[in-house]
Amino acid sequence: MALDVATVRKDFPIFDEGPGPRSEGRRLVYLDSAASSQKPRQVLWAMDDYYEHHHANVHRGVYALAEEATAAYEAARLAVARFIGAPSPRGVVFTKNATESINLVAHAWGRNRLRPGDAVLLTEMEHHANLVPWLMLAEERGVELRFLPVDDGGSLVLTDLDRLLDGVGLVGLTAMSNVLGTLNPVREIADAAHAVGAVVLVDGAQYVPHLATRVAELGCDFLAFSSHKMCGPTGIGVLWGDEELLDDMPAFLGGGEMIRDVRLDGWTPNELPWKFEAGTPPIAEAVGLRAAIDYLGDLGMAAVRDHEIALTTYALRSLAERHGTDFAVFGPPDPAARGGVLSFTYKGIHPHDLSQVLDVAGVCVRAGHHCAKPLMRRLGVGATARASFYVYNDESDVDAFSEALVSASDLFMPA
Amino acid sequence: MAPVLEDLYREIILDHYRNPRNRGDLPVPPARRAEGFNPLCGDEVVVYVELSGGGVHDVKIAGQGCSISQSSASMMSAAVKGRTATEARELIRAFKAMMSIHENRLDGDGHEISEAVAPDPGIDLGDLAALQGVVKFPVRIKCATLPWNTLIQVLDEAGP
Numbered sequence: 001m002a003l004d005v006a007t008v009r010k011d012f013p014i015f016d017e018g019p020g021p022r023s024e025g026r027r028l029v030y031l032d033s034a035a036s037s038q039k040p041r042q043v044l045w046a047m048d049d050y051y052e053h054h055h056a057n058v059h060r061g062v063y064a065l066a067e068e069a070t071a072a073y074e075a076a077r078l079a080v081a082r083f084i085g086a087p088s089p090r091g092v093v094f095t096k097n098a099t100e101s102i103n104l105v106a107h108a109w110g111r112n113r114l115r116p117g118d119a120v121l122l123t124e125m126e127h128h129a130n131l132v133p134w135l136m137l138a139e140e141r142g143v144e145l146r147f148l149p150v151d152d153g154g155s156l157v158l159t160d161l162d163r164l165l166d167g168v169g170l171v172g173l174t175a176m177s178n179v180l181g182t183l184n185p186v187r188e189i190a191d192a193a194h195a196v197g198a199v200v201l202v203d204g205a206q207y208v209p210h211l212a213t214r215v216a217e218l219g220c221d222f223l224a225f226s227s228h229k230m231c232g233p234t235g236i237g238v239l240w241g242d243e244e245l246l247d248d249m250p251a252f253l254g255g256g257e258m259i260r261d262v263r264l265d266g267w268t269p270n271e272l273p274w275k276f277e278a279g280t281p282p283i284a285e286a287v288g289l290r291a292a293i294d295y296l297g298d299l300g301m302a303a304v305r306d307h308e309i310a311l312t313t314y315a316l317r318s319l320a321e322r323h324g325t326d327f328a329v330f331g332p333p334d335p336a337a338r339g340g341v342l343s344f345t346y347k348g349i350h351p352h353d354l355s356q357v358l359d360v361a362g363v364c365v366r367a368g369h370h371c372a373k374p375l376m377r378r379l380g381v382g383a384t385a386r387a388s389f390y391v392y393n394d395e396s397d398v399d400a401f402s403e404a405l406v407s408a409s410d411l412f413m414p415a
Numbered sequence: 416m417a418p419v420l421e422d423l424y425r426e427i428i429l430d431h432y433r434n435p436r437n438r439g440d441l442p443v444p445p446a447r448r449a450e451g452f453n454p455l456c457g458d459e460v461v462v463y464v465e466l467s468g469g470g471v472h473d474v475k476i477a478g479q480g481c482s483i484s485q486s487s488a489s490m491m492s493a494a495v496k497g498r499t500a501t502e503a504r505e506l507i508r509a510f511k512a513m514m515s516i517h518e519n520r521l522d523g524d525g526h527e528i529s530e531a532v533a534p535d536p537g538i539d540l541g542d543l544a545a546l547q548g549v550v551k552f553p554v555r556i557k558c559a560t561l562p563w564n565t566l567i568q569v570l571d572e573a574g575p
Contacts, residue, residue, distance in 0.1 A: 350481035351481075352555070356552070356555070357420065407417075411420070412482065
């Protein structure tokens with residue numbers, strides 16, 4: 001069933017119209033969901049309900065309230081496992097965000113398994129979150145980093161994949177580029193990586209919120225994503241991992257919860273997944289994430305994806321019709337080969353200036369390097385502006401965006 | 416133009432953006448060169464300064480950026496050219512004061528103390544005063560100050 005955006009928008013308080021100091025009566029045109037999504041009432045209610053009626057620390061008290069909090073927290077883990085098609089909740093580790101999930105792998109797997117001279121294969125389109133942890137490891141351990149190149153159309157070049165995989169212990173790649181929107185052939189790369197005995201880490205921060213996800217179909221060993229990009233709260237992310245790999249990895253952060261026994265001369269780690277969850281976890285955030293998953297589940301991830309393809313198709317066509325070659329989009333031209341993320345340049349106006357002028361029309365777009373500076377260099381630009389779509393955007397948002405571009409042109413490009 | 420933007424995009428700013436002054440580079444040495452980056456947006460400003468006889472003999476600006484960083488660099492280059500190094504530093508200080516740059520700390524009771532860079536009433540900022548409107552857009556202050564911080568780098572490397 002197609003998404004009914006008018007109904008969806010009513011679930012998001014931030015789109016409530018009415019006079020306010022910020023809105024000045026404008027309609028909020030939020031086109032920055034690739035950075036962070038807005039939150040539906042169902043998520044806010046779930047977190048309020050948790051704090052008002054069920055909060056205690058988890059996995060500690062024996063009293064009923066503590067049992068309720070623990071049950072709510074673990075129910076969220078089960079919901080995440082179902083949402084990504086994981087075989088069990090044991091492989092679902094709650095972290096702070098996708099960045100921490102990747103750092104967990106770099107520390108607990110990378111430092112344990114990679115020796116000087118071993119290689120890690122990444123891509124030129126990675127977010128800094130999937131670059132810097134490996135650059136740090138490379139400096140510390142003498143690990144060699146290699147990169148799958150990006151072609152001018154914004155797709156990965158796989159011609160040299162076999163040669164690049166020689167001697168590689170881990171392949172890390174994004175399932176969907178936060179700049180180009182490119183949907184990468186994760187399965188093909190994962191199969192080739194597994195054939196040489198490498199493990200595969202997928203950065204799913206942009207993918208999981210927008211496309212139905214099955215870890216077995218992706219073929220990855222680790223999947224990292226964040227709650228706040230999928231209608232959930234900030235402060236919680238997920239690392240899903242193959243249970244055998246997670247079992248063999250040493251713990252990450254030390255503290256309460258992640259231990260089975262502590263003596264003054266040593267400690268033994270807890271079992272999965274708590275081995276990787278030191279200290280009091282983000283309990284209310286887990287409850288909120290579960291509500292977000294239920295919300296997306298009710299919409300249907302197939303409908304979410306169909307909606308974004310339709311909206312991207314409309315945007316690419318209408319913006320080209322109105323602005324011609326003045327509006328240049330990076331990444332694959334086929335809406336079915338990309339997500340609803342449009343990085344663009346417009347008449348050479350600097351993205352900062354564009355974003356500032358669009359803001360006056362209530363249009364929120366991101367301007368900058370999108371935490372992907374190496375990719376910006378590859379594309380030959382210092383920065384781009386980026387408009388990204390989600391379940392609450394419709395054609396009127398695209399039209400408002402398109403109209404606002406003209407006002408930027410009037411200001412910076414006088415006739 | 417939308418009224419809210421008039422303070423930011425003053426005509427003189429747009430003029431310096433569209434027709435930047437002192438654009439280019441200088442041979443190093445004798446000139447000195449420094450690069451400044453805005454980590455937020457990837458903007459880059461390169462400042463070349465040729466100092467002679469204790470004065471700023473020539474200035475050139477290279478790099479890329481938004482209208483605010485580029486016009487600020489252009490106006491800065493015009494303002495410091497021909498000044499003594501001491502005058503240039505006074506101008507930098509006055510500009511930063513206009514940008515309301517201050518350091519926040521807490522006193523013993525947890526009250527916030529803002530220490531503004533003291534403006535020197537004797538310094539005439541001239542065209543640069545047009546950039547005052549940037550203060551209303553806190554994110555853009557970094558754009559406006561980028562060339563100035565880069566100029567400080569050059570002067571500091573040259574010694575007092």
